Amino acid sequence: MKTTRRSFIQKTALLSGVFSLGFDWFESKANAGIIQQMNPVLDANRFNAFLSIENTGKVILYSPNPEIGQGIKTAFPIVVAEELDVDWKQVEVRQANLDTQLFERQVTGGSGALKHSWERLRKAGATARQMLVQAAAQQWGVDAISCKTSKGFVIGPNKGQKLAYGALVDAASKLPVPSEVTYKSRSDYQLIGSFVKGVDNYKVLTGKPQYGLDTQKSGMVVAQIVRPPAFGSTLVSFDAAEVKKMPGIIDVVSFKNKVAVVGKSTWEVMQARKKLVCSYSDTSNLESDSTHQKWFDEGMKTDKVKVERKDGDFHAAIAKAAKVIEATYECPFLSHTPMEPMNFFADVRPGSILLAGPTQVPQSAQKAVATLLGVPENTIQVELTKMGGGFGRRLNNDYALEAAELSSIIKMPVKVMWTREDDMTGGIYRPAVRYHFKAGLNEKGEMIAFYLRGVGLNAGNSTRQDNFPVGAIDNVLIESFNYNSAITTGPWRAPITNFLASAEQSFLDEVAAAAGKDPIQMRLDWLQKVKTNPVGKITYEPDRFIEVIKQVAEKAKWGKKGANVHQGFSVYFSHLSYVAQVAEAKIVDGEAKVTHLTAVTDCGEVINRSGAENQVIGGIIDGYGHAMFSKLSFDKGVPQQKNFDTYKLIRGNEIPTVEAHFVNNGIAPTGLGEPALPPTGGAVANALFAATKKRLYRQPFAGPDNANL
Amino acid sequence: MESIELLINRKKVKVEVDSNTPLLWVLRDHLSLVGTKYGCGIAQCGACTVWLDGEPMRSCVLPVSAVGKSAVTTIEGLNEKAEHPVQVAWDELDVPQCGYCQAGQIMTAAALLKKNPKPSHDDIVAGMSGNICRCGTYHRIHNAVKRASEIASASNSSKKK
Ligand code: FES
Numbered sequence A: 001m002k003t004t005r006r007s008f009i010q011k012t013a014l015l016s017g018v019f020s021l022g023f024d025w026f027e028s029k030a031n032a033g034i035i036q037q038m039n040p041v042l043d044a045n046r047f048n049a050f051l052s053i054e055n056t057g058k059v060i061l062y063s064p065n066p067e068i069g070q071g072i073k074t075a076f077p078i079v080v081a082e083e084l085d086v087d088w089k090q091v092e093v094r095q096a097n098l099d100t101q102l103f104e105r106q107v108t109g110g111s112g113a114l115k116h117s118w119e120r121l122r123k124a125g126a127t128a129r130q131m132l133v134q135a136a137a138q139q140w141g142v143d144a145i146s147c148k149t150s151k152g153f154v155i156g157p158n159k160g161q162k163l164a165y166g167a168l169v170d171a172a173s174k175l176p177v178p179s180e181v182t183y184k185s186r187s188d189y190q191l192i193g194s195f196v197k198g199v200d201n202y203k204v205l206t207g208k209p210q211y212g213l214d215t216q217k218s219g220m221v222v223a224q225i226v227r228p229p230a231f232g233s234t235l236v237s238f239d240a241a242e243v244k245k246m247p248g249i250i251d252v253v254s255f256k257n258k259v260a261v262v263g264k265s266t267w268e269v270m271q272a273r274k275k276l277v278c279s280y281s282d283t284s285n286l287e288s289d290s291t292h293q294k295w296f297d298e299g300m301k302t303d304k305v306k307v308e309r310k311d312g313d314f315h316a317a318i319a320k321a322a323k324v325i326e327a328t329y330e331c332p333f334l335s336h337t338p339m340e341p342m343n344f345f346a347d348v349r350p351g352s353i354l355l356a357g358p359t360q361v362p363q364s365a366q367k368a369v370a371t372l373l374g375v376p377e378n379t380i381q382v383e384l385t386k387m388g389g390g391f392g393r394r395l396n397n398d399y400a401l402e403a404a405e406l407s408s409i410i411k412m413p414v415k416v417m418w419t420r421e422d423d424m425t426g427g428i429y430r431p432a433v434r435y436h437f438k439a440g441l442n443e444k445g446e447m448i449a450f451y452l453r454g455v456g457l458n459a460g461n462s463t464r465q466d467n468f469p470v471g472a473i474d475n476v477l478i479e480s481f482n483y484n485s486a487i488t489t490g491p492w493r494a495p496i497t498n499f500l501a502s503a504e505q506s507f508l509d510e511v512a513a514a515a516g517k518d519p520i521q522m523r524l525d526w527l528q529k530v531k532t533n534p535v536g537k538i539t540y541e542p543d544r545f546i547e548v549i550k551q552v553a554e555k556a557k558w559g560k561k562g563a564n565v566h567q568g569f570s571v572y573f574s575h576l577s578y579v580a581q582v583a584e585a586k587i588v589d590g591e592a593k594v595t596h597l598t599a600v601t602d603c604g605e606v607i608n609r610s611g612a613e614n615q616v617i618g619g620i621i622d623g624y625g626h627a628m629f630s631k632l633s634f635d636k637g638v639p640q641q642k643n644f645d646t647y648k649l650i651r652g653n654e655i656p657t658v659e660a661h662f663v664n665n666g667i668a669p670t671g672l673g674e675p676a677l678p679p680t681g682g683a684v685a686n687a688l689f690a691a692t693k694k695r696l697y698r699q700p701f702a703g704p705d706n707a708n709l
Numbered sequence B: 001m002e003s004i005e006l007l008i009n010r011k012k013v014k015v016e017v018d019s020n021t022p023l024l025w026v027l028r029d030h031l032s033l034v035g036t037k038y039g040c041g042i043a044q045c046g047a048c049t050v051w052l053d054g055e056p057m058r059s060c061v062l063p064v065s066a067v068g069k070s071a072v073t074t075i076e077g078l079n080e081k082a083e084h085p086v087q088v089a090w091d092e093l094d095v096p097q098c099g100y101c102q103a104g105q106i107m108t109a110a111a112l113l114k115k116n117p118k119p120s121h122d123d124i125v126a127g128m129s130g131n132i133c134r135c136g137t138y139h140r141i142h143n144a145v146k147r148a149s150e151i152a153s154a155s156n157s158s159k160k161k
């Protein structure tokens, strides 16, 4: 692979004994600025080079992406360490802070991090390795081609020629950066694809401070913010006289419809805020669940839809279909509820601002705070903390902006903490959506017409119009309609597809039943058609689809588990990965129960087997738990669930067993944080149908609307 | 405000707080022991689990005045080198995802094993189901409790020899 000269910045160690290779993510940017940016004296806390090797042999790798539990802080360094060819035990991984000069995509979301960085990470490792080899070869007076590396050593062609990387650091750092590097061949991988434990495990297991909520800075005060109880309410006035009399309270200030109670300690603030008296004015139409039902009904009838995709002529085809199948599916709003509630630290001073906390998008936090406070971006420093989960919630920086605004008002360093109740009622939810599907079959039972309308509440386009089975069906019409609701929404793990896939995969099961076909064979037939004769634009690779389907059928012993095991199938493509699942239900004491799930995932190369399994199994449990149990409902704009006593999350005694298999085909890796979740709801609904002969149209499946479960 | 003496992780400490303050916030805000986590504040999630004389407790609803002379153990005091069988098993099986719930999971698991050194699968599931893990690490949690029990019994029998 070619490296342009400019894409690397070599940091000749001014401090002798350290070789650092900074990776210039922006190939178009001039180097000068970047070199200036880099601290001439190596300060481990500030120096953001991508990798550095000390002459002790210790390798320090900087992980630029925010860690929310998706394992990126372990996965990225694995790739670099593999190409560098070092012993994993010599590697120390550090979280890099936000540095837009050095790193290009410091975002966690959309499962895109690894895909984006795969080539760059390999190149960073391979380039350093090549320079170390070159340094050794020169020292020995041999050809670099005749040298090899192993676990942090360069080994020469002649007897006794073996040097540790650490001993080559000085020489290597004086060499020119090679313009072309060769990568290891896949069969030589030692780290990639193995079971590598999380690099933060020790800190987690011993309770070291690392999360946003653990932030302690000198002079810091804490604050909580009282927001309007109902979506659609506006703060008119407030009386803080009693609050201010409470112990430990420093200040009470108001901004943007909110009242912040600032104090010395969390508990004092929690107590004092109860004394706050606020008066609100409401809009005339505060939304309740019944409002949303009405909107869904209207949205299903309106002709003001947006046509998202059209192949052939759906209306003509459905008119002459031998059989028509229709079904409607619906999901509620969901809270993200990461275990660590929202929080952020801000210290706003004239000319310099420090932000610290859990965000999936630090750069946009920096930008937004710059705009909010009218200061240049480069005066804002962002420290990344570990995150107690995100699930998409921390793609929205509302809580970071609050902290910055509050600090600018009270002129103190402040940590704003949301209580669980604040977190659950404070907005940014998975949007509620209703889908209507229609399919027309010809005499042979082939689907000749396929229709989907998605009606969402602040969901944007609630369809994914190019997803399979689109591409296999001659006449397709996909429409979306969006309602603007006062209830705020945002991306929630596997946005849109987290429920769309569930609805669609349930519907296709119904189609297969109506057509008298095996649901797996039906998909395979369609994919064969996509290969030979695709209809319109295709965004997926049919062969990869076929492979996960075939493997899951085999691994789950599809149709071969006997009469007491009821199976349900689903398969979905999202975030560039393919996941097929088979759920199993059994009747236990007269009740249907999901007991097992088998998943086969094609996410290309599996970087870390442990992390990959964690993501797939965690995604399935997430998908299963929310499909079964979770719902956020509204009454006059007020969220009706405020904490885990009423908002039900899945617990350890409610999980099915899960088997996670990987195709692991060596294709450049794709996302894993999300794609295992979407197929789960459908596989589960289909297995429960097989067990009970009752279709499930509404999530949560174990809610009162599906009372027989 | 009251001056309260506590025995935490085998050390005597003194804090000046309102006696109603839950132990969780005394640990986190006043003693900089932030390993114990806040998840719900209403005894629903288990993130804040600590031991009081070896018994697992939800520190978010335990007023500091109720602690009295009881010895408090937090995740920081379990084993600083992460050598407790539960920590070893947790690492070996690579349980944590985001890690936020894990201090509570570990304190619950270690207390469970003290009472019941050889728990059955059902014992484990029942004993751990009070702790929520939003990342869904439940399978590895269950397996790790089992593994910890094996590690503990192996080291006990080698000590006896
Ligand atoms: S924080 Fe105490 S149980 Fe949730």
Ligand code: FES
Residues within 6 Å of the ligand: A069, A339, A388, A389, B096, B097, B098, B099, B100, B101, B102, B132, B133, B134, B135, B136, B137
């Ligand atoms: S590991 Fe994230 S909540 Fe349990």
